[in-house]
Amino acid sequence: MVLKDHRSLEETHTKVIHEFSKTLEMFGLTPADARLFVTLYINNGPMTLDEMSDALGKSKTSMSTGIRGLLDQGLVERVWKKGFRKDLYRANENLYKNFMSSYIQKWQLAADEQENSLKSIENDLKEQIQTFSKDNQMKQADHLYKRIEDMRSFHQLISGAFHELDPDNQFSSE
Amino acid sequence: MVLKDHRSLEETHTKVIHEFSKTLEMFGLTPADARLFVTLYINNGPMTLDEMSDALGKSKTSMSTGIRGLLDQGLVERVWKKGFRKDLYRANENLYKNFMSSYIQKWQLAADEQENSLKSIENDLKEQIQTFSKDNQMKQADHLYKRIEDMRSFHQLISGAFHELDPDNQFSSE
DNA sequence: AATTACGTACAGTTTAAACTGTACAAAGTA
DNA sequence: TACTTTGTACAGTTTAAACTGTACGTAATT
Numbered sequence: 001m002v003l004k005d006h007r008s009l010e011e012t013h014t015k016v017i018h019e020f021s022k023t024l025e026m027f028g029l030t031p032a033d034a035r036l037f038v039t040l041y042i043n044n045g046p047m048t049l050d051e052m053s054d055a056l057g058k059s060k061t062s063m064s065t066g067i068r069g070l071l072d073q074g075l076v077e078r079v080w081k082k083g084f085r086k087d088l089y090r091a092n093e094n095l096y097k098n099f100m101s102s103y104i105q106k107w108q109l110a111a112d113e114q115e116n117s118l119k120s121i122e123n124d125l126k127e128q129i130q131t132f133s134k135d136n137q138m139k140q141a142d143h144l145y146k147r148i149e150d151m152r153s154f155h156q157l158i159s160g161a162f163h164e165l166d167p168d169n170q171f172s173s174e
Numbered sequence: 175m176v177l178k179d180h181r182s183l184e185e186t187h188t189k190v191i192h193e194f195s196k197t198l199e200m201f202g203l204t205p206a207d208a209r210l211f212v213t214l215y216i217n218n219g220p221m222t223l224d225e226m227s228d229a230l231g232k233s234k235t236s237m238s239t240g241i242r243g244l245l246d247q248g249l250v251e252r253v254w255k256k257g258f259r260k261d262l263y264r265a266n267e268n269l270y271k272n273f274m275s276s277y278i279q280k281w282q283l284a285a286d287e288q289e290n291s292l293k294s295i296e297n298d299l300k301e302q303i304q305t306f307s308k309d310n311q312m313k314q315a316d317h318l319y320k321r322i323e324d325m326r327s328f329h330q331l332i333s334g335a336f337h338e339l340d341p342d343n344q345f346s347s348e
Numbered sequence: 349a350a351t352t353a354c355g356t357a358c359a360g361t362t363t364a365a366a367c368t369g370t371a372c373a374a375a376g377t378a
Numbered sequence: 379t380a381c382t383t384t385g386t387a388c389a390g391t392t393t394a395a396a397c398t399g400t401a402c403g404t405a406a407t408t
Contacts, residue, residue, distance in 0.1 A: 009306075009315060012299055016318065019291045020325050023332075026284055032396070044317040049355075059398050064356055085353070085406065095328045100335065110200055117193045125186055132183075141183060143218040144190065151194050154269045158197075161274065161339050206366070223385075233368050238386055259376065260384070 013055075016042055027099045028106070029073075032058075036066040037075055040091035046079040048086040074102070097167060104166045111159040115152060122148050187229075190216055201273045202280065203247075206232075210240045211249055214265035220253040222260040248276070271341060278340045285333040289326060296322050 020041075021034035029037065039055050040047055047055075052063045067089055070076035075098060079088040092098050122145065129141050163169055194215075195208035203211065213229050214221055221229075226237045241263055244250040249272060253262040266272050296319070303315050337343055 008302055009311060009318075012295065012302065013318065015295055016292075016322065016325075019288065019295065023284065023288050023325075023329065026281065030396085042318055042321045044314055058396095060354095061356075061399080062397055065397090068356090087355075095324065096331045100332070107200065110197065114193065114197050118190075121186065121189055121193065128182055128186065137183060140218055144183075144187065144216055147216045148190065150269065151190075151197075155197065157270045158274070165335050165339055204366085232366095234384095235369080235386075236367055239367090242386090 013042060017056075024099070027103050030069075032062070033066055033069050036063065037070055037091055040076060040089060041095075046081075046088040046090040048088060050086070052089075074098070101166060101168055104162045107162045108159060111155045111162075114155050115159075118148055118152050118155070122152075187216060191230075198273070201277050204243075206236070207240055207243050210237065211244055211265055214250060214263060215269075220255075220262040220264040222262060224260070226263075248272070275340060275342055278336045281336045282333060285329045285336075288329050289333075292322055292326050292329070296326075 017035055017038045020038050021029075021031060024034040024037060025031055035056060036052060039052055043051075043055075049060050049063045049067070052067075053060045056063075067076060070089075071078070074092070076089050076091055079090050081088055125141060125145055125148070129138070129145075132138050132141060191209055191212045194212050195203075195205060198208035198211060199205055209230060210226065213226055217225075217229075223234050223237045223241070226241075227234045230237075241250060245252070248266070250263050250265055253264050255262055299315060299319055299322070303312070303319075306312050306315060
């Protein structure tokens with residue numbers, strides 16, 4: 001019975017890992033990174049690369065590169081345990097704060113960047129329009145100009161909406 | 175000069191297509207689909223598959239499958255023009271309503287699904303716990319249980335946040 | 349100092365997605 | 379009816395990502 005218990009608990013772990021990974025993938029994590037994070041998150045205590053490799057059935061190299069990605073994203077941290085040679089890693093607590101606020105930031109950043117790019121393109125277009133002679137071209141250019149304006153207001157709406165959502169935003173309705 | 179004008183306007187089109195595609199990719203469109211949508215969006219009037227193929231420099235087959243994807247997502251519609259043999263397609267207007275609300279819906283759906291899956295796994299786990307004998311296992315299972323609870327409340331926060339954001343939601347702050 | 353353990357760089361392989369060209373079915377035209 | 383045009387199914391190719399195994403530098407252990 002002990003063996004069976006052990007196996008079924010491990011199966012449950014696997015189920016949770018694969019299920020919850022889907023949610024994290026929606027935040028932009030790759031499937032591999034997502035599974036790695038969840039593995040750490042549900043483990044009781046920090047893990048070594050070998051343990052992760054074991055738990056996921058992937059090579060240690062994959063774990064190493066995966067962990068680096070998660071570290072870069074600030075989702076995982078290294079843990080020290082004196083007298084222990086292997087590196088230990090732990091998933092950061094507080095899922096919501098971690099994922100939601102970095103997610104919103106990603107959107108804000110992208111929206112800002114787009115705003116700049118489009119503004120710059122729009123200016124170029126304005127200059128081009130001066131040089132146009134054919135009526136046909138004017139029409140085309142005019143239409144494009146209107147569309148760029150639409151895109152810009154689209155970004156403004158996005159930016160506003162996500163600002164509203166930000167848990168770090170004191171005026172957020174949360 | 176006419177030729178140069180024409181070329182530079184086309185270049186501007188290309189720039190806009192590649193730039194704005196980045197934003198649409200954030201809504202989950204593939205790069206290919208995003209570029210196709212933007213091409214339609216900035217074009218003055220509906221387009222045929224051949225025109226798209228020309229504008230993007232990809233095969234007509236790619237356009238055909240791409241358009242089907244966009245139709246499925248409700249981002250593009252077919253347009254009829256009598257006496258004209260080719261199919262014509264047009265991008266739906268109103269970017270914000272189209273993308274934001276379908277995006278939010280996607281999140282809501284995913285969150286609901288996850289809630290169900292996790293609840294079901296949680297129930298299984300409860301039953302399993304009854305059969306556990308070893309203290310070690312109990313501890314493991316208990317920790318997993320707590321984590322599942324955390325995941326569930328995570329989904330509830332997500333669901334609430336996106337509900338707030340939904341332009342279709344009458345209580346939304348927009 | 350020699351040996352062992354550990355993490356990662358790198359090259360190569362596997363796997364999945366995007367894309368293309370050909371071929372064909374459906375519908376229009378002569 | 380025969381011929382052309384158009385869209386798409388399908389098979390095969392290209393391209394990019396994920397993953398693995400080997401090899402090596404660094405640090406701990408003997």
